[in-house]
Amino acid sequence: MKFAEKDGTYYECLPEWVAYLLRMGCEFAGQINKRQKISLISMPCDSPGAGLVALGAMISYLSARPLSDEEIHRRLENGKSRTLFSGTDMFRYIGDDRGKAVIEEIIKSDKRRNLKRPKKEPIIRTASLNGLDLRFEDETIIVSSNKALSYLHIYEKLAPQGVVIYDRALQQSHSAVCIVGKRKGLSVTKALLFDTCFETDGKTANLLELLSLVDGSLDVVSRVTMYNARTGKLDRPGLPPEIVVADGIDAFLKIVEEMQRSTNNIFSGCNIVVVIDRTEKREKLDSLQTKVSELRQWYEPDLLEFSVPPKGIAYATYFKRI
Amino acid sequence: MIMNVTSCFDFLSNCESFTLDRKEIVSNLFGDLRKQIRVILEAMYENGNDYEIEIAHELRTRLSEWLTVPVPFDGALTNSLQLLGDRNTIERRWGDKVVRAFETAVSISESMQQNGSPMRRSLGDEIVKLLRENTSIQIYAHPRSVEHFLSLCNALTEEHFLYGNIEYAASEPFDVLLKVGPLRSVGWGKCPDALLTSPKFHTLAQFVWIGSSDEDSFGQDPVTGESVINILTNKTSLDVTDVCGALNWSLKTTRSGDTLPDPEHGVKDEPDEDDFSFLFRIQSRYADVNRERSAALIKFVNAYGILVPSHEAVLVYDPEKNDENDAIELVQPMGKHLEGCFFALPMIETADFGEVHVEKTNYSKIWKGCLTDVIKGHPKDLSELSQLLRMNKVSLLNLDGRLPEWCNPPSTVIPAPRKWEHFNALIAVLGKHYNKHELLADDFAKKAWVEIRRSRGNAINEGREEIRTQKELEFDLLKKMILKIVNANTGKNEFTVPVPPDHDLHGSYRFFLVESVEQGLVVPDTVLREIHSVTEFDIWRG
Numbered sequence: 092m093k094f095a096e097k098d099g100t101y102y103e104c105l106p107e108w109v110a111y112l113l114r115m116g117c118e119f120a121g122q123i124n125k126r127q128k129i130s131l132i133s134m135p136c137d138s139p140g141a142g143l144v145a146l147g148a149m150i151s152y153l154s155a156r157p158l159s160d161e162e163i164h165r166r167l168e169n170g171k172s173r174t175l176f177s178g179t180d181m182f183r184y185i186g187d188d189r190g191k192a193v194i195e196e197i198i199k200s201d202k203r204r205n206l207k208r209p210k211k212e213p214i215i216r217t218a219s220l221n222g223l224d225l226r227f228e229d230e231t232i233i234v235s236s237n238k239a240l241s242y243l244h245i246y247e248k249l250a251p252q253g254v255v256i257y258d259r260a261l262q263q264s265h266s267a268v269c270i271v272g273k274r275k276g277l278s279v280t281k282a283l284l285f286d287t288c289f290e291t292d293g294k295t296a297n298l299l300e301l302l303s304l305v306d307g308s309l310d311v312v313s314r315v316t317m318y319n320a321r322t323g324k325l326d327r328p329g330l331p332p333e334i335v336v337a338d339g340i341d342a343f344l345k346i347v348e349e350m351q352r353s354t355n356n357i358f359s360g361c362n363i364v365v366v367i368d369r370t371e372k373r374e375k376l377d378s379l380q381t382k383v384s385e386l387r388q389w390y391e392p393d394l395l396e397f398s399v400p401p402k403g404i405a406y407a408t409y410f411k412r413i
Numbered sequence: 414m415i416m417n418v419t420s421c422f423d424f425l426s427n428c429e430s431f432t433l434d435r436k437e438i439v440s441n442l443f444g445d446l447r448k449q450i451r452v453i454l455e456a457m458y459e460n461g462n463d464y465e466i467e468i469a470h471e472l473r474t475r476l477s478e479w480l481t482v483p484v485p486f487d488g489a490l491t492n493s494l495q496l497l498g499d500r501n502t503i504e505r506r507w508g509d510k511v512v513r514a515f516e517t518a519v520s521i522s523e524s525m526q527q528n529g530s531p532m533r534r535s536l537g538d539e540i541v542k543l544l545r546e547n548t549s550i551q552i553y554a555h556p557r558s559v560e561h562f563l564s565l566c567n568a569l570t571e572e573h574f575l576y577g578n579i580e581y582a583a584s585e586p587f588d589v590l591l592k593v594g595p596l597r598s599v600g601w602g603k604c605p606d607a608l609l610t611s612p613k614f615h616t617l618a619q620f621v622w623i624g625s626s627d628e629d630s631f632g633q634d635p636v637t638g639e640s641v642i643n644i645l646t647n648k649t650s651l652d653v654t655d656v657c658g659a660l661n662w663s664l665k666t667t668r669s670g671d672t673l674p675d676p677e678h679g680v681k682d683e684p685d686e687d688d689f690s691f692l693f694r695i696q697s698r699y700a701d702v703n704r705e706r707s708a709a710l711i712k713f714v715n716a717y718g719i720l721v722p723s724h725e726a727v728l729v730y731d732p733e734k735n736d737e738n739d740a741i742e743l744v745q746p747m748g749k750h751l752e753g754c755f756f757a758l759p760m761i762e763t764a765d766f767g768e769v770h771v772e773k774t775n776y777s778k779i780w781k782g783c784l785t786d787v788i789k790g791h792p793k794d795l796s797e798l799s800q801l802l803r804m805n806k807v808s809l810l811n812l813d814g815r816l817p818e819w820c821n822p823p824s825t826v827i828p829a830p831r832k833w834e835h836f837n838a839l840i841a842v843l844g845k846h847y848n849k850h851e852l853l854a855d856d857f858a859k860k861a862w863v864e865i866r867r868s869r870g871n872a873i874n875e876g877r878e879e880i881r882t883q884k885e886l887e888f889d890l891l892k893k894m895i896l897k898i899v900n901a902n903t904g905k906n907e908f909t910v911p912v913p914p915d916h917d918l919h920g921s922y923r924f925f926l927v928e929s930v931e932q933g934l935v936v937p938d939t940v941l942r943e944i945h946s947v948t949e950f951d952i953w954r955g
Binding site: 094096097098100102106107108109131132133134135136137138139274275276277319321322340341344367368369370371372373374375376379380383401402403405406407 | 416417418419421422425426578581582598599603605606607610611633634635636637638659660731733734739750752753929930931932
């Protein structure tokens, strides 16, 4: 597996720090349980570390059993009152016909329609779920074989030993992992992700592509959401994230603020990993220390050591007290 | 080009250990001078009036500079002391103990001029040696101190200097970092903790006066809270699992300089208290007694800044917010990180402004023209003007250097003296002694001062900002003006938006792109809410 950074230098194999952060993200996702967890990672410089941890966590979820057709039908059944989209066409879900989805087209009312012309009748379609590219309004495609993520080889090569990725998971959108962009602006985080590339078997992808973040169109399969710490908005709605990876101190403080604001918002039950750049100004480092000291009233250090980080990375984890 | 992450890790893993080479400079004369100045400062902060406190601030600034910059021991030391007045004045005002300290200090500073600075000698020798050996060096310094380094060695250039977090983070690895003064994260001589937690060199050669202590928490790992300095001074146990331990720092301490006792002054002790701890102590006590306030310094990208009370809400415009209804915010500088937002400064006209319009800069053109004439008439010797100003209680250090600065044309603010008393004295001296009669016209000084104050943004000062409702009114007004604000933001660091004419308030809002916010300054009310060049705020640093 080749790896490249923002200056375009290609490394023939993954640098130790990259492998560590991917592994760390994957193991973090594999170890979440009822006790909420916060991990802090400090880096010697500004880095795409948050993206790598998020990718590790995403890979862990790719190795979890994907939703079955029955489960997807149940989800569509529960959202029956909501409009479904397939491209720009709108549908409503009718039901399940031996595993296939039955959907009815919604005809938009057109006030300018010539009354002499016959009214358009809604079409009813029956097709396999992964061929319909259905999505709820404002959400990404639920399942699609046409638009499945196309980087299976890269994910497999990046996955720690023993982690097996389900093909079918690449066809389904997911929102358990959320990356929080730098407070300076999402574009700063995105630029770092864009400049970080992997190459294997002649196929190249950058972190932005591997994380499958939405970029404008929602007619895609996406496995990671992105939260804007400045505007306080997610790039797409979905189920509350289980793992939030914050890029920098400000992003972390914003998420903790949201988490503590109420007990029933989307972040109130999340596990957090924050990747910090140690060259940040002292005021920022102090604000992190103050927040961590405050959190230690409710969190206790995890005494089980994660694998020893490479020289230059510091790591600590806290569990919520029972 | 910024070093890539993998190279940064490669550098750390290839360096088995890092050395903090602490070179303590001994100077009996300077050690005793510091003691005498502490005696003087303690008395002045205890019992000084406003004018004397200002001199104390200047002396404190000078002492801080001596400790963190390789300044030559020249007449500046004596000049600073002379601000206190003559022997008799000091004796009458401050008593026997202070006058003795003053006389000793003057005598010592004269001896120091003859002997030269051992700090400069040691540092200069080290730089020459390192450059001769082709060692790659960088010097971490404040931009304004560079001239003192450059005067040590002709081979030094601008490229040898690093000035702040961003420059340090972007630098390529090198061999030796040179730093003068204690390792501190705030105040004079401050430097990034990353020097110790993310080193890009194998040796940090620190030149420090003996008795000056590093900050205990310097070199803090934000994850573990442990600091390299604490580990090196054995105040905490070393743990190799945190980054401070893993980097394997070692401390080497050497002493050089004038180690012989000085028989003339009978001085041989090292300073018995760290100067910065002393300054912090007396200033905190003074701040408590005089109700000085905790403030945050909001620095703008254009090298200007403003001090605001730490708990006072400020109005900001966040251009990143897509929803225009949320783009204007009223937030505390403590609780919110403002980088990338625009600080909104009201320039609301009030009744007492009369016909003064800062945009036209009528008054500043006149008095600056007169000042420029006087300076041009005496290009090499401003001592007469300085002397006259000092007689009118303009007690500023480096007055000769400030006079030409005040001639500069208006930019973000109108360059001028900070205080009304000083400005009034300047106008009076120019008018009476240099026959600039136009400055003696009715209320010229007052009107020109209003113009200056407006340029600094304190048009609606005098405590009105304290009223929460005032801020909320402005908040509502800015929300109504949002489309104009969005359109006026064309990617510049600063822009102005006039208040619509149909509104009760008349004037405009200035928007400044925020670079960073610095907390923890303690300042008197009188310096709050004024825009100045960020270097002007140095005197409020600890």
